[in-house]
Amino acid sequence: MFQYINKIENTRERKFFIEKVNLFIKLLNVFAQKNNLVDSSVNSDVSDDTIKRLQELEIIESNSEYEQNQLLKVLKAPLCSEFITAINYNIKHKKLIGDLLNKLDPVKRKITQEKAKKKTGPKTIDFFCGAGGLSLGFSQEGYQVDLANDYEDVCIETFKYNHPEVQEDRVILGDIRNIVDHIEDYINKEIDVVIGGPPCQGFSTANQQRIIDDSRNELYKYYLKAVKKIAPKFVVMENVKGMLPYAEQVVEDYESIKANIGNKTYSYSVACKVLVSNDFGVAQKRQRLIFIAIRDDISKTKNITPSDIFKEIEKSYQDNQGHVLRDALQYIKELEAPRIKNMTEVDDEITGKKVDVNRFEGNENSYLKLINQGRKIDYVFNHKARYTNEINYEIYSTLEQGEDGTSEKIKHVMPYKHRNHIFKDKYFKLVEDKPSRTITAHLKMDCHSHIHPRQVRSITPREAARIQSFPDDYVFLGAYLKTYMQIGNAVPPIMARSIAKVIKKFI
Numbered sequence: 001m002f003q004y005i006n007k008i009e010n011t012r013e014r015k016f017f018i019e020k021v022n023l024f025i026k027l028l029n030v031f032a033q034k035n036n037l038v039d040s041s042v043n044s045d046v047s048d049d050t051i052k053r054l055q056e057l058e059i060i061e062s063n064s065e066y067e068q069n070q071l072l073k074v075l076k077a078p079l080c081s082e083f084i085t086a087i088n089y090n091i092k093h094k095k096l097i098g099d100l101l102n103k104l105d106p107v108k109r110k111i112t113q114e115k116a117k118k119k120t121g122p123k124t125i126d127f128f129c130g131a132g133g134l135s136l137g138f139s140q141e142g143y144q145v146d147l148a149n150d151y152e153d154v155c156i157e158t159f160k161y162n163h164p165e166v167q168e169d170r171v172i173l174g175d176i177r178n179i180v181d182h183i184e185d186y187i188n189k190e191i192d193v194v195i196g197g198p199p200c201q202g203f204s205t206a207n208q209q210r211i212i213d214d215s216r217n218e219l220y221k222y223y224l225k226a227v228k229k230i231a232p233k234f235v236v237m238e239n240v241k242g243m244l245p246y247a248e249q250v251v252e253d254y255e256s257i258k259a260n261i262g263n264k265t266y267s268y269s270v271a272c273k274v275l276v277s278n279d280f281g282v283a284q285k286r287q288r289l290i291f292i293a294i295r296d297d298i299s300k301t302k303n304i305t306p307s308d309i310f311k312e313i314e315k316s317y318q319d320n321q322g323h324v325l326r327d328a329l330q331y332i333k334e335l336e337a338p339r340i341k342n343m344t345e346v347d348d349e350i351t352g353k354k355v356d357v358n359r360f361e362g363n364e365n366s367y368l369k370l371i372n373q374g375r376k377i378d379y380v381f382n383h384k385a386r387y388t389n390e391i392n393y394e395i396y397s398t399l400e401q402g403e404d405g406t407s408e409k410i411k412h413v414m415p416y417k418h419r420n421h422i423f424k425d426k427y428f429k430l431v432e433d434k435p436s437r438t439i440t441a442h443l444k445m446d447c448h449s450h451i452h453p454r455q456v457r458s459i460t461p462r463e464a465a466r467i468q469s470f471p472d473d474y475v476f477l478g479a480y481l482k483t484y485m486q487i488g489n490a491v492p493p494i495m496a497r498s499i500a501k502v503i504k505k506f507i
Helices: 011-034 048-057 065-075 081-091 107-116 133-140 152-163 174-182 213-229 240-254 296-301 306-316 325-329 366-371 389-400 416-423 461-468 481-489 493-504
Strands: 124-126 144-150 171-173 194-195 236-238 259-261 264-268 268-275 287-295 352-357 379-384
Touching: 011 065, 011 081, 011 152, 011 352, 011 379, 011 493, 048 081, 081 296, 107 481, 124 133, 133 144, 133 194, 133 296, 133 493, 144 152, 152 481, 171 268, 174 213, 236 493, 240 268, 240 287, 264 296, 268 296, 268 306, 287 296, 287 306, 287 389, 296 352, 306 352, 306 493, 325 366, 325 461, 366 493, 379 461, 461 481
Parallel strands: 124 144, 124 194, 144 171, 194 236
Antiparallel strands: 236 287, 259 264, 268 287, 352 379
């Protein structure tokens, strides 16, 4: 997860290295707080054991003065001193700390990866993997992610951290076009399922006969090219509901695939359906268009069609317990919005922290048990409130649940009232006794559309992640606003898991 200090080549690599150093420090700080184990005897002296630990973490390669100076140059004081102190604290209290740092530890990650190699679960590839919502759902059902790819560096960093079972060199930052054109360099085994959500943006010119061929949808075409080259048994492709009018064009594209593997030529049958996340028990009414394709030999031997798969999926959620927004927002620390600008990256007790001690168990209600798989969660991540100015603070505190920007109560302060016919839900106070409205990537711009139902602030990234059904210990790396983007673009893991469970029956 870290990078050798003498191999950091650019600002991006430096930025993520510093973020992981900060995460390492914060994890140990909350451990010390939770366990009343603040140890003032630990200092920033560099011993042989310190060097050895830095080598284990793959930060330095040798005990050279040059590398130590490079570490100081990249981190600068006082962060470098804090990091060395944290390293020494880790050494001294290693047994008590347990597995807290495992996702940042190359040695522990390699052990996890070796165990994963011995498992016999279905193999999947995730294109446009984002922060890993689809992959998480599939891996929770026993699938092994063989390869993941995205073009957003922050998504790749988040994916790597939260999926230590996947080898780091199998989580690839880059353009799918470069990967698919040389797919033979990446894949040497049979793949059971290809999953992903290729961006399709060319929907505005609605009268074109083959709108799906719009040049803006080139990435979708490369997703199809990947399917043709890999020839998986199943394909799961998700997209926005707005793609539905062009679904028949997508079906045509899948049915035209002729995949040649060895001496055999395979084709695919495909069906699609709009699935709604709250049907699966997610505390959010999120509609996604899902395409499922089956290779013809699998369809014949298993006597199954894509439509049959969707019927199985529908059956699987008939008895699910429904959840509402309140279920997602319960049992988490109450916060106040920062009233001073540029404080969203600054941790404090009142407005929240990137890493904090969980005051609760993480399994107090049925929804938390579902998303956390019944586990006790000791620490909570990304629960930090967003800056709110005076006007928005008044709007947030005045609106009642379910009210939006057209409310007469805020007419005197509403900054967009002249555009209410367009942006009437620019401001919206969430309703706690219903499933949440959709969490979107737009939250990175502002969170006025997702005002907390009871506290005078917008929802935090952690609350958005809960609404999306991510577990509480799923950490979103990157700048504060980028965390909203990652969460909003994701497929709810609980919904992904239900799809994966049904498909697994026929692999």
